[in-house]
Amino acid sequence: MLTQTKNTEERVWTLMIWSSVGLISFGFLWILGDLLWHGWTQLSWNFLFSSPENSGREGGIGPILISTSLIIGVCMIIAWPIGLGTAIFLAEYTKDHHRFGRLIRGSLDVLAGVPSIVFGLFGNALFCQALGLGFSILSGGLTLACMVLPILIRTTEESFRAITSDQRLSAAALGFSRSTTIWCILLPAAMPGLLAGSILGLGRAMAETAALIFTSGYVGRMPESLLDSGRALSIHIYDLAMNVAGGNPNAYATAIVLVSLLIIINLVASWIADQWTTSNQLPNL
Amino acid sequence: MDNIQPAPQLIKTKEQLPGIQTWLPYQSTQACCEPVAHIRARDLSIMYANQLALQKVNLVINKGCITALVGPSGCGKTSFLMSINRLTDLIPRCTVTGQLQINEFDVLTPSTDLLHLRRQVGMIFQKPTLFPFSIKKNLELPIREHGQHARETWAALIERTLQQVGLWDEVKDRLDQPAQALSGGQQQRLCLARAMTLSPEILLLDEPCSALDPISSGIVEDLIVSLRGQYTVIIVTHNLAQARRIADDVAIFWAIDGIGQLIEHGPARTIFESPQHELTSAYITGARG
Ligand SMILES: Nc1ncnc2c1ncn2[C@@H]1O[C@H](COP(=O)(O)OP(=O)(O)O)[C@@H](O)[C@H]1O
Numbered sequence A: 001m002l003t004q005t006k007n008t009e010e011r012v013w014t015l016m017i018w019s020s021v022g023l024i025s026f027g028f029l030w031i032l033g034d035l036l037w038h039g040w041t042q043l044s045w046n047f048l049f050s051s052p053e054n055s056g057r058e059g060g061i062g063p064i065l066i067s068t069s070l071i072i073g074v075c076m077i078i079a080w081p082i083g084l085g086t087a088i089f090l091a092e093y094t095k096d097h098h099r100f101g102r103l104i105r106g107s108l109d110v111l112a113g114v115p116s117i118v119f120g121l122f123g124n125a126l127f128c129q130a131l132g133l134g135f136s137i138l139s140g141g142l143t144l145a146c147m148v149l150p151i152l153i154r155t156t157e158e159s160f161r162a163i164t165s166d167q168r169l170s171a172a173a174l175g176f177s178r179s180t181t182i183w184c185i186l187l188p189a190a191m192p193g194l195l196a197g198s199i200l201g202l203g204r205a206m207a208e209t210a211a212l213i214f215t216s217g218y219v220g221r222m223p224e225s226l227l228d229s230g231r232a233l234s235i236h237i238y239d240l241a242m243n244v245a246g247g248n249p250n251a252y253a254t255a256i257v258l259v260s261l262l263i264i265i266n267l268v269a270s271w272i273a274d275q276w277t278t279s280n281q282l283p284n285l
Numbered sequence B: 001m002d003n004i005q006p007a008p009q010l011i012k013t014k015e016q017l018p019g020i021q022t023w024l025p026y027q028s029t030q031a032c033c034e035p036v037a038h039i040r041a042r043d044l045s046i047m048y049a050n051q052l053a054l055q056k057v058n059l060v061i062n063k064g065c066i067t068a069l070v071g072p073s074g075c076g077k078t079s080f081l082m083s084i085n086r087l088t089d090l091i092p093r094c095t096v097t098g099q100l101q102i103n104e105f106d107v108l109t110p111s112t113d114l115l116h117l118r119r120q121v122g123m124i125f126q127k128p129t130l131f132p133f134s135i136k137k138n139l140e141l142p143i144r145e146h147g148q149h150a151r152e153t154w155a156a157l158i159e160r161t162l163q164q165v166g167l168w169d170e171v172k173d174r175l176d177q178p179a180q181a182l183s184g185g186q187q188q189r190l191c192l193a194r195a196m197t198l199s200p201e202i203l204l205l206d207e208p209c210s211a212l213d214p215i216s217s218g219i220v221e222d223l224i225v226s227l228r229g230q231y232t233v234i235i236v237t238h239n240l241a242q243a244r245r246i247a248d249d250v251a252i253f254w255a256i257d258g259i260g261q262l263i264e265h266g267p268a269r270t271i272f273e274s275p276q277h278e279l280t281s282a283y284i285t286g287a288r289g
């Protein structure tokens, strides 16, 4: 029977879809549960604010949180304007099939796929040694900026390209200069995409270990300036789990903090994008 | 809008600019005034890449009149409009040749100040294209961009312009709400108001009513009629009845072998009552097009 086979087929499909969804959620929940199971007992306010002791087996992650925020801060302060500028250049000033634009776009796509350890080596050679910044938060932040730029630029460029051409035409018809068109019309419309790109980049930066080992270093003390070495959360986890016997509980607790931060950042960003979209009544976004 | 009186003067001069309400609607139900040429196209051709879209148009458009461009799709009406404010510059590989003059000013010379030109020549598109901001901000952006008015006078200018398009009473309490929440007809009138904040001399309307329901369309049409005398209006329309109702002059475009051409133009009455070109008569009787 036609309907019979259709029903069976339908059921198989539904089953497959649901099982893949189930598998994904299960995997995610398992990771979270595992983290919580092993690390929950270590978590406390004190853990967040105190310094690590006994190579991190005891004490907390205060300085590490500070170093991480500084590294991420440097990364974003550098990456944002450069990323925005390049994206605008690519989307608004190069023609679709222009050789130069294609070259840049192609290079960015390759760069986005380069393993982070390569960025680490590059950052070490350029920032730590050639520019003499040494193992420092600044070197780490700059290296991360290089790493997230390709993602940031490409997502931002796409959000500019997604704006319909009537907006550009009507701005031009009103005699708006190019800069007004970009700043007052296109940028607000591209904002949700820009935010999404930043979050993607930020997430990648927060989770980064390999690129930071060679650039911002291991030192777990409270940094006194951007030229001090500083240990990022992910490196702390790596170090506790691999190099410190008995460091596992604190590694788990640190991982809980890192994952929570990523989740919070994602929630905040989607909330901001939502607000932005509803308050501006953007079409097609 | 409804107290129609003869306008003392057809064309606004710079001295008259400060108060828009001083320009009275020009009284005309038929052919307009003794014609004063405002826009002159001589052998104007438009090419996209290597494909000719419009060939050798020779057309004079009179000041303060409503000129309707009619003809089937794809015969180059939009292209013609966009060459007048040089929006064609934005289209890659589009070239415009020939001569195009507004008053004595040569539009097509490379040294033309485009921002200035586009302030003089406003344009409305088929689909209302408001920016995703509030009603007020949509009107403020062009005023600010061209910086001709002190900030204190903006509110008054906005009120005047909205009144001109008959939108003030409908939106005065919701100026801070998103412009895109307005109805289609209101949006189209707001687009017109936005162009009018710059006090242009010329308004190019590209099928302004074709995306609207009949009632909104009627309101916008009445509004366009009320612009006669204050602005030189060029309107593209597929609606022959509309052209007949509102136009002083009519230009018929036609694509012959895929190339757009101007086949006939003249006063509306002449075109509709005694067309010269056989395609025109077929078109207006509904036999073609
Ligand atoms: N951006 C463009 N690129 C290439 N060809 C175009 C473009 N815009 C219009 N054309 C071509 O030019 C011709 C005239 O188009 P258009 O001016 O839009 O006509 P109308 O407004 O009378 O429908 C059409 O054949 C169309 O295919």
Ligand SMILES: [Mg+2]
Pocket: B077, B078, B079, B206
């Ligand atoms: Mg058209």
